Amino acid sequence: MLNRLAYRVNHSLERRFPEQRLFLRSDTETRFIRLRPITQVVALVGGTLALAWTIVATALILMDSIGAGSAREQSARQQALYEERLNALSTDRDLRAEEAASAQGRFNVALTQVSEMQERLLASEDRRRELETGIEAVQDTLRRMIKERDTALEEAARMTLALSEQSGGTTEIGRMRDAVATLQFLTDALGLTAEERDTILAEADAARQEVQLLSEERRLVEQRNDLIFAKLEEAVTISMEPLDNMFREAGMSPDDLLDSVRAGYSGQGGPLLPITVSTSGGVLSADEVRANTILNGLDRMNMYRLAAFKLPFSMPVKDSFRWTSGFGYRKDPKGYGTRMHEGTDMAGAYGTAIYATADGVVTHAGWDNGYGRLVKIKHDFGIETRYAHLSQLRVEVGQRVSRGDKIGDMGNSGRSTGTHLHYEIRLDGTAVNPMTFIKAAKNVF
Numbered sequence: 001m002l003n004r005l006a007y008r009v010n011h012s013l014e015r016r017f018p019e020q021r022l023f024l025r026s027d028t029e030t031r032f033i034r035l036r037p038i039t040q041v042v043a044l045v046g047g048t049l050a051l052a053w054t055i056v057a058t059a060l061i062l063m064d065s066i067g068a069g070s071a072r073e074q075s076a077r078q079q080a081l082y083e084e085r086l087n088a089l090s091t092d093r094d095l096r097a098e099e100a101a102s103a104q105g106r107f108n109v110a111l112t113q114v115s116e117m118q119e120r121l122l123a124s125e126d127r128r129r130e131l132e133t134g135i136e137a138v139q140d141t142l143r144r145m146i147k148e149r150d151t152a153l154e155e156a157a158r159m160t161l162a163l164s165e166q167s168g169g170t171t172e173i174g175r176m177r178d179a180v181a182t183l184q185f186l187t188d189a190l191g192l193t194a195e196e197r198d199t200i201l202a203e204a205d206a207a208r209q210e211v212q213l214l215s216e217e218r219r220l221v222e223q224r225n226d227l228i229f230a231k232l233e234e235a236v237t238i239s240m241e242p243l244d245n246m247f248r249e250a251g252m253s254p255d256d257l258l259d260s261v262r263a264g265y266s267g268q269g270g271p272l273l274p275i276t277v278s279t280s281g282g283v284l285s286a287d288e289v290r291a292n293t294i295l296n297g298l299d300r301m302n303m304y305r306l307a308a309f310k311l312p313f314s315m316p317v318k319d320s321f322r323w324t325s326g327f328g329y330r331k332d333p334k335g336y337g338t339r340m341h342e343g344t345d346m347a348g349a350y351g352t353a354i355y356a357t358a359d360g361v362v363t364h365a366g367w368d369n370g371y372g373r374l375v376k377i378k379h380d381f382g383i384e385t386r387y388a389h390l391s392q393l394r395v396e397v398g399q400r401v402s403r404g405d406k407i408g409d410m411g412n413s414g415r416s417t418g419t420h421l422h423y424e425i426r427l428d429g430t431a432v433n434p435m436t437f438i439k440a441a442k443n444v445f
Helices: 002-013 037-169 172-249 254-264 286-310 434-440
Strands: 020-025 030-035 322-325 328-331 338-341 344-347 353-355 360-367 373-378 383-393 406-410 421-427 430-432
Touching (some): 002 037, 030 037, 037 172, 037 322, 360 383, 373 406, 421 434
Antiparallel strands (some): 328 338, 344 421, 360 373, 373 383
């Protein structure tokens, strides 16, 4: 049955693939190999499949090579763009820091000017009160002199009338002499009174002019104070906004943060004395209200400064480095699938100095399995920072460190594929993205 089927197949294929014979000749004999149509078809199909496989395999290899080259170039371009962006952010951060320092300097100068203007204003107020008191005294004296003058005129008239009545028996010449003497006395007395009145009026006019000058000077001082207050309020607002944004971008409430700092810096004390209540208090003036508002803003800025040094708003590496792995899920560098990466990796030279990013207390300084040589620092507000894969440790457990203190050297200890720093930030025990704090401080520090 099979032979019959093979015969039919060969017979049908013989029209296109006639039977061929391959002769093999040697010195003693000649042999041949018969290639039937079905054998030729099988050989042709096998060769075609082999050629097609070779072409497909070559194309796949070429495509893989081209794709790998494109991926490397794209990765290099992305790395260059990322580094360029980081450099721009660093430059912008330095510029904002210089602007903040300049604003603080201008604020200190303006505060000194306000103090000087306040002293001058108080001195001019005292002079004005003294002049008002002097004017009142001069006016009282003038009224008294006018009253005395009127009394003297009345007394002179009365005496003249009495003399006239008493000298009825004297001669006409005697009466005239008495009248002339009386008139001379009265003229002299009136002249003295007029001179005193003119002097008092001149002094009163001079006092009024002095009061007007003082009022004008006070108005100018108030205008200058208003301008200074406006500049101070603007400076406080400009300096406060970047700090507010920094804490909000870090995911922390500025008001809760300031309450915590204020509670930690609210020490009071002293001997126990009787309670006294002031009875001279009154309604605050507009300038006093504005000054209190500015002082409250300065107090808030000081609280911000204290909080900022207690939070990791700084870079642990200050020398040249490269970002190699960010926070989040990634492929395990050892080839064990996809895992959560709870920090940020920064690759640099072996032995690069590592610095504390905020004030705190060292709670761990030693070996910790996959972390290698590890330093843990506990900060306020439930925050902890970790610095892993170090080559050397520069701190001890229980040691208090400040921002910028050197705590170790970059290395390759523990579960690591190369020299780098693994940097973590944990909030109440939960790992958070360190770039949140680093980017939040770019406009302040």
